[in-house]
Amino acid sequence: MLAGHxxxxxxxxxxxxxxxxxxxxxxxxxxxxxxSVVPLRPLNLPEIFYRLTARAAVRVESPAxxxxxxxxxxxxxxxxxxxxxxxxxxxxxxxxxxxxxxxxNSAFTKERRQDTFKGVHKRxxxxxxxxxxxxxxxxxxxxxxxxxxxxxxxVKQGDPAGPLFFAVSTFELLESIRDAAEKTVAExxxxxxxxxxxxxICDDLK
Numbered sequence: 417m418l419a420g421h422x423x424x425x426x427x428x429x430x431x432x433x434x435x436x437x438x439x440x441x442x443x444x445x446x447x448x449x450x451x452s453v454v455p456l457r458p459l460n461l462p463e464i465f466y467r468l469t470a471r472a473a474v475r476v477e478s479p480a481x482x483x484x485x486x487x488x489x490x491x492x493x494x495x496x497x498x499x500x501x502x503x504x505x506x507x508x509x510x511x512x513x514x515x516x517x518x519x520x521n522s523a524f525t526k527e528r529r530q531d532t533f534k535g536v537h538k539r540x541x542x543x544x545x546x547x548x549x550x551x552x553x554x555x556x557x558x559x560x561x562x563x564x565x566x567x568x569x570x571v572k573q574g575d576p577a578g579p580l581f582f583a584v585s586t587f588e589l590l591e592s593i594r595d596a597a598e599k600t601v602a603e604x605x606x607x608x609x610x611x612x613x614x615x616x617i618c619d620d621l622k
Contacts, residue, residue, distance in 0.1 A: 428555045430460040430572060432564065460557060460567055461574035466550065470577040473546055478580055481540045485583060488590045491618035492583045501617045508613070523619040524578060525570035527585050532571065535584035547581060579618050590616055 434456040462470070482493020490497035509515045529551055536547045554568040571578040594614040601612050 427463050427466045428550060430462050430555060430557050430567060430574070432557055432559045433459045433461055433574070435459055459574045460572035462550075462572060467574075467576055470546070470550075470575055473543060474577050474580055477540055477543055481580060481584065484539060485587055488594065488614060489583050489587055489616050489618075491616065491620075492580045498617050501615050501620075504613075504615060513611075517620070520619040523570075523586070524573050524582055527570045527582060529569065532581050532585040535587060536581060539584040539587060540580060543577070543580070546577070550575070550577075551581075582618060583616075586616075586619075590614055 435458075437455040437457050461467075478493035480493070482489070482497070485492065486494055490501045494500065505515050505517070532551070533544075533547065536544050551571070554566040556563050557565045557567050571581045575581075594612070597612045597614065
């Protein structure tokens with residue numbers, strides 16, 4: 417399948433699963449006795465055969481892909497990458513350095529597939545036939561066995577290869593943010609020794 421064979425369209429079906437999000441801090445509506453609405457996170461879970469193949473492909477390809485994107489992107493192919501990113505931010509904060517955190521809202525589902533194609537082609541070329549098969553067209557979305565729509569943007573959050581596809585798609589954005597931050601600091605504080613670091617764990621940016 418990684419080489420572009422065994423391309424059954426039945427393996428591209430996805431099931432819609434709704435996962436409750438963590439509750440927000442108490443609001444005025446909750447304190448007034450009005451019923452609160454539980455926010456839900458939609459996940460697109462591919463079929464089991466696709467997930468097994470994607471997991472195997474990522475296991476083979478992610479170490480080299482992750483090493484090429486380190487230290488900007490720690491969410492793919494870096495053992496304990498999440499812990500490393502969180503600890504690095506905490507150490508910088510403890511050293512009285514400015515730390516800013518961003519969570520790219522719904523980034524996985526909004527990324528243009530043309531950009532993802534370019535990223536996969538450049539940084540994970542051996543995954544390209546697999547990506548084209550899985551994301552080269554709109555795929556059916558099922559809810560309780562019934563087709564409720566088509567998925568045609570971003571990467572599926574239930575896809576084991578999704579973080580890799582997203583990371584290579586947005587890596588040039590991380591590079592541009594880092595370069596812009598370094599240039600701004602150098603221009604505004606030319607006499608002050610400083611260090612500007614940008615680290616991402618998939619769609620969490622620090």
